[in-house]
Amino acid sequence: KEIKESVEDVLKDLDHSNLNDFPAFMDINPTSENIARFLYQVLSEKLNSDSVKVSRVKVSETPGTGAFYWEE
DSSP states (O other): OHHHHHHHHHHHHHTTSOGGGSGGGSSSOOOHHHHHHHHHHHHHHHHOSSSOOOOOEEEEEETTEEEEEOOO
8 A cells, every 4th residue: 555655646646747847857868768767766765665676667658668777
C-alpha cells in the first residue's frame, strides 16, 4: 500500500501537466528516458530501506515502446 501511495503521489504532480514547466525538467528535455530517471530517483528516496529497494522504472509511451531506468 505504501508503494502504491508513493507512486500515485509522485505521478499526480506530473499527470496532465506541461512537463517543460515542471522544475525537474526546466533544464532538460522531458523525454521518456529523463522521466524514468526522475521517477527512479524520487521513488528511491521515498521508498528505499533495508527491506525495499526500487530496482528499475519503466515509462511507456505506447504499449510497445518505452524507456527503462536503473542504477547498479
